[in-house]
Amino acid sequence: MFKYFTADTNDQEEYAFANGSVKSLEKGLLNKDILDRMIKSGDIVSALKILSESDLNDYSFDLNNPSDFENSLNKELLHTYDIIKSISQVSTFNFLYFTFASKYDFHNIKILIKSKYLKKDISNELLSPIGTIDIEKLNLAIKDEKYENIPDSFEFLIKKTFSEYNKFKDPEMIDFVLDKERYVMIFNKIREIEIIEAEELFLKRFININIDLNNIINCIRAKIRGEKKAFIKEFLIPEGDFKIEKIIEIYDSPLSSWCEKLIYTDYKNIVETGVNYFQRNNSLMELEKLRDNFILNFSKIGKYITFGIEPLIGFITAKENDIKNIKIILSGKLNKLSPDQIKERVRDSYV
Amino acid sequence: MITQGIVIAFLGSAIAIGLSCSGSGMGVGIAGAAGVGVMIEEPEKFGLVLFLQAFPGTQGIYGLLVGFWVLMKTGILGGSPIPLSLDQGCQIFFSCIPVGVVGFFSGWYQGKTAAAAIGLIARNPGGVGKAIVMVTMVETYAVFSLLASLLLFNAITL
Numbered sequence: 001m002f003k004y005f006t007a008d009t010n011d012q013e014e015y016a017f018a019n020g021s022v023k024s025l026e027k028g029l030l031n032k033d034i035l036d037r038m039i040k041s042g043d044i045v046s047a048l049k050i051l052s053e054s055d056l057n058d059y060s061f062d063l064n065n066p067s068d069f070e071n072s073l074n075k076e077l078l079h080t081y082d083i084i085k086s087i088s089q090v091s092t093f094n095f096l097y098f099t100f101a102s103k104y105d106f107h108n109i110k111i112l113i114k115s116k117y118l119k120k121d122i123s124n125e126l127l128s129p130i131g132t133i134d135i136e137k138l139n140l141a142i143k144d145e146k147y148e149n150i151p152d153s154f155e156f157l158i159k160k161t162f163s164e165y166n167k168f169k170d171p172e173m174i175d176f177v178l179d180k181e182r183y184v185m186i187f188n189k190i191r192e193i194e195i196i197e198a199e200e201l202f203l204k205r206f207i208n209i210n211i212d213l214n215n216i217i218n219c220i221r222a223k224i225r226g227e228k229k230a231f232i233k234e235f236l237i238p239e240g241d242f243k244i245e246k247i248i249e250i251y252d253s254p255l256s257s258w259c260e261k262l263i264y265t266d267y268k269n270i271v272e273t274g275v276n277y278f279q280r281n282n283s284l285m286e287l288e289k290l291r292d293n294f295i296l297n298f299s300k301i302g303k304y305i306t307f308g309i310e311p312l313i314g315f316i317t318a319k320e321n322d323i324k325n326i327k328i329i330l331s332g333k334l335n336k337l338s339p340d341q342i343k344e345r346v347r348d349s350y351v
Numbered sequence: 352m353i354t355q356g357i358v359i360a361f362l363g364s365a366i367a368i369g370l371s372c373s374g375s376g377m378g379v380g381i382a383g384a385a386g387v388g389v390m391i392e393e394p395e396k397f398g399l400v401l402f403l404q405a406f407p408g409t410q411g412i413y414g415l416l417v418g419f420w421v422l423m424k425t426g427i428l429g430g431s432p433i434p435l436s437l438d439q440g441c442q443i444f445f446s447c448i449p450v451g452v453v454g455f456f457s458g459w460y461q462g463k464t465a466a467a468a469i470g471l472i473a474r475n476p477g478g479v480g481k482a483i484v485m486v487t488m489v490e491t492y493a494v495f496s497l498l499a500s501l502l503l504f505n506a507i508t509l
Contacts (some may be wrong), residue, residue, distance in 0.1 A: 016381050020388025023470035024396075087388065159367050306467040 015307040018087040022311045025083065026303075029315075030322045031351040035329070039342050044069075044333035051326065058328075069330045073323050074128070080319045081130050084312070095193050096309060098132060099186055099207070100316050105131035105138070105154070106182045112142040113161055113174050153188070157181040172225075176218065176235040183211055183237045202301070202310055208297055209266075211240035213291045216267060220275070220287065223255055242267065255279075270294060271336055285345065293348045296321050300350060318350030325349070356435025356443075358423050363440075363447035364418040367500065371414025371454025378407025378462025385466035389473040399472050399479060403465045406486045410458035417450045417504070424509060433509055446503035453496030461489040496505040 034054050041047040044066045051059050061072050072326065085097055108127050115122040127135050137149040147155040157178070164177045186207060214238050222232050229251050236244040242265055250261040259272035274287025295317060301313020325346050332342035366374035386400035421443055422428040425435060435443070 016384035017388040020385035020466065020469055020473065021391050022388075023385075024389045024392040024473035027474050087391075304465065306470060 006053050014045060015309075019307055019311050021087045022315045023084070025080075026311075026315060026351070027218075029318050029351045030325065030349055032349050035325060035346060035349055038326075038329045039339050039346065040157070042331070044330055047329055052333065053207070064329075070125075070327070073326060077320070077323050078130055078314070082210055084316060095189055096203075096312055096316075098189060100320075101130055102182060102185065104128040105133050105273050106178050107131070107199065108135060108138055108172055109142065109154075112139060113158070113165070114171055115163060116142055117174075118171065153185055157185070179214060180235050181217065182205070183214075183239060187239050202308070202313070205241075206295075206313055208239065208241045209295060211237045212242040212267060213270070215240055215242070215244065215247055216271060217284070217287060217291060219251060220255065220271075220278075220284070220294050222261075223251065224278075224284075266294075289345065289347060292321065292324070296348055296350060301305065303350075314350065321347055321350060352430065352433045352434050354440070355437045356440030357425065357427065357432050359437065359440030360421060360426070360435055360443040363444035364421040364427075366451040367414045367421070367443075367447035367454075368411075368418035368451075369414075370451035371458065372411040374455035374457075374458025375408050375411030375414075377470060378410070378458040378460070378465065379404055381459075381462035382407060382465035382469060385469045389469055393473065396472065396476070400469055401474070403468050403472070403482065403486060403495065406465050406490065407458045407461040409490060410454035410493045413493055414450050414454045417447060417497065417500045420501075421447060424504075435509070439507060439509065442507045443504065445505065446500055447502075449496040449503070450500040454493060457489055457493040457496070460493070461493070464489050 034050065037050050038047040041050055045063060048061045048063055048066055048069065052061060052063075055260060059072065059076055061069055081097075081101055084100075108131055111122055112128050114120075124135075129135065131138075133150055133154065140146045141150045141155065141158060147158075160181065161174055161177045165171075165173055190204070190207075218235065219232055229248060232251060233248060238244050246261070250258055253261070255275050258275065259268050262268045262271050270287065270290040274284065274290050277286035278284055299314040299317040302310040302312070305311055327349075328345045329342055332345065382404040386404050389396055389400060419428070425443065426432045463485050468486050471478045471482045
């Protein structure tokens with residue numbers, strides 16, 4: 001009984017502060033109404049005006065140079081991550097920060113390794129400043145193979161990516177290897193930290209859903225590329241809820257029949273609709289949209305929880321989703337896509 | 352003269368004050384942490400946050416009221432305690448239990464509700480009325496326990 005009191009009250013004190021911050025940050029998230037008005041607006045400047053004139057004071061754009069919206073959105077994302085970092089005082093929150101921010105480390109590593117092998121200079125705009133490791137240090141490690149300033153775990157994965165690339169000489173291999181290594185690193189970290197059972201359930205489920213969807217989409221990509229079963233075995237991430245043996249088992253059957261094999265899983269509709277769309281339009285756009293919506297809808301539980309990591313996970317997912325939606329709408333406006341075409345690409349909203 | 356009854360009455364007073372103030376401390380702490388989190392982004396909400404944070408503090412006041420009344424009525428506060436029998440001491444002790452125990456739990460849980468209410472006003476300042484109603488619902492039971500303690504204590508013949 002006393003143990004229960006201590007654990008419960010201590011955790012709440014830790015959560016209360018971060019959750020309070022997140023609740024007030026949630027006010028800046030985009031709702032469906034704003035998204036619809038932006039989609040229906042005549043051009044990129046009107047869309048930006050709708051965003052700037054709404055109650056959301058998070059975004060600031062240079063209306064004289066509307067095509068520079070990416071820069072403003074990246075700044076906003078960086079600002080969000082700075083806030084999350086500043087309120088992540090507890091070990092679980094630090095881990096949470098790593099889980100989300102490491103995505104940008106891996107993005108940077110992918111770009112730097114590709115630029116090294118493809119011998120192409122890249123502009124700094126392609127690299128994200130959000131990651132947990134400084135870009136310069138990563139650059140030094142990848143270009144000059146000087147690993148003194150980066151953690152050992154990153155040194156190991158960069159060397160592994162080099163050797164895998166040298167084996168296959170295929171740039172897409174870099175993506176496959178690094179996608180897998182990211183989750184391996186997250187699971188190694190999760191074993192290092194002490195988290196209470198209720199947190200662990202949600203956190204693990206969230207990561208597992210990401211892994212499952214990553215595995216399924218990577219398999220569909222590999223299938224479309226005509227890869228052999230042996231190839232996917234190497235790069236499937238084993239920690240997901242949906243066992244990789246089952247994916248390997250269905251790999252050789254035609255894509256259209258995959259949804260029948262996934263009938264008892266949560267992912268049946270995603271695969272069915274996504275594959276149908278691919279067969280009609282030769283694009284994985286719908287599959288990626290359904291994946292993002294599935295993860296966002298799972299994170300929505302954070303809206304109803306007062307104390308815990310759920311509101312933080314929900315908020316980060318929602319903010320990234322908002323920024324993705326704004327980019328889709330503004331790029332659509334810039335490329336003169338019709339409102340219907342833009343609407344087809346836009347993800348659900350968290351609010 | 353210090354009798355066994357006086358010692359038990361002391362214990363009752365200590366429980367009324369100690370438990371209810373602990374509950375209030377925990378509740379105010381939880382609501383305060385949530386409030387500080389909100390004020391990082393919106394310092395202008397200090398007034399509303401403070402108002403909601405103060406709610407779980409009332410249990411401590413109720414406990415203090417009962418505790419002091421016990422100390423006064425038994426003459427402990429004046430320095431000349433009434434020589435209470437063991438029965439009377441036990442009666443006083445049990446009359447202090449409602450405000451102590453209920454104060455502890457209601458203060459703690461009201462703190463949680465207040466933190467959730469602070470989250471609500473952070474997202475939607477217009478919801479402050481509803482937030483206050485929710486927090487006040489927990490208060491009801493603290494008031495009942497105060498009433499129970501007072502009635503029980505009043506029924507004791509000293």
